Amino acid sequence: MPLYSQPNFTSGLDDVVFTTAQSVPILPIMILITVYLIVLIGGSSNQKRRIGTADYPFWAVLGGITTSFLALIFTIGVGILTLTTLGIIIAITIMSGIWFFLSKVRGET
Amino acid sequence: MGLIKTTTVFMLISLFVIALVTFAVNFGLDNDAGINLGDDSSYESLAGDLEEETDTFFTYSGDSLDAYQESTISSQTEASEGGTQFKVTTSNSLDMVKKGISAAWYNIFRGDDFEVVLYALLGLLTFILAAYAYKAWVGRNPD
Numbered sequence: 001m002p003l004y005s006q007p008n009f010t011s012g013l014d015d016v017v018f019t020t021a022q023s024v025p026i027l028p029i030m031i032l033i034t035v036y037l038i039v040l041i042g043g044s045s046n047q048k049r050r051i052g053t054a055d056y057p058f059w060a061v062l063g064g065i066t067t068s069f070l071a072l073i074f075t076i077g078v079g080i081l082t083l084t085t086l087g088i089i090i091a092i093t094i095m096s097g098i099w100f101f102l103s104k105v106r107g108e109t
Numbered sequence: 110m111g112l113i114k115t116t117t118v119f120m121l122i123s124l125f126v127i128a129l130v131t132f133a134v135n136f137g138l139d140n141d142a143g144i145n146l147g148d149d150s151s152y153e154s155l156a157g158d159l160e161e162e163t164d165t166f167f168t169y170s171g172d173s174l175d176a177y178q179e180s181t182i183s184s185q186t187e188a189s190e191g192g193t194q195f196k197v198t199t200s201n202s203l204d205m206v207k208k209g210i211s212a213a214w215y216n217i218f219r220g221d222d223f224e225v226v227l228y229a230l231l232g233l234l235t236f237i238l239a240a241y242a243y244k245a246w247v248g249r250n251p252d
Contacts, residue, residue, distance in 0.1 A: 068129065072136045078143030084216075087149050090133055091216035094209055097125045101118045 039063035057100040064093030112245040119202035126209040130156040
């Protein structure tokens with residue numbers, strides 16, 4: 001017996017995400033967290049490898065914006081994301097932006 | 110950070126929050142989305158409030174410029190007595206950041222348990238801002 005109802009893969013990728021989200025509600029949130037961490041950890045570690053230092057606030061705000069845009073696409077259909085989750089994502093992006101702007105010292109761009 | 114840098118940072122934070130929230134709300138309206146950020150009560154008026162704050166900042170900045178132009182300093186005076194130019198613009202720009210932080214904080218934690226941490230951080234930020242304004246006004250080093 002499968003853990004959840006198998007989605008109909010012939011009806012399109014959006015329907016697959018929607019149907020799976022009905023069975024596993026945390027799936028869209030996990031996708032968003034994964035995207036955020038990939039941008040944050042991947043970008044900062046790659047920058048550290050190239051130039052020796054990593055600008056963590058920059059990659060945090062970039063990950064937040066990326067996640068926000070992906071979350072907005074998820075909100076077009078009802079049942080994938082809740083308003084509370086969307087609000088938290090926007091809030092994390094705002095906090096990342098505040099961290100980014102306050103992290104710049106004199107003369108640094 | 111000096112006074113100009115600090116005020117610029119606060120203004121950029123405000124514009125960033127306005128752009129992000131406005132884009133998210135209008136994205137939902139344009140695409141007739143089932144979940145719209147505009148339905149969240151805490152975000153509903155945030156962008157509008159911040160736009161009003163930036164308008165106020167624009168007006169007060171003009172007033173500060175007029176005050177600079179009209180002020181006179183007699184010989185051997187080290188600093189102006191009022192310092193009202195710094196009081197107006199910095200406090201107003203700090204209010205914009207407080208609105209953005211409050212909305213973001215509420216949406217993440219949803220309660221009053223962490224409120225003391227928020228007020229502690231904002232209090233520290235206000236203290237640092239006041240110290241730098243004092244440095245720019247009087248000329249001493251608060252670092």
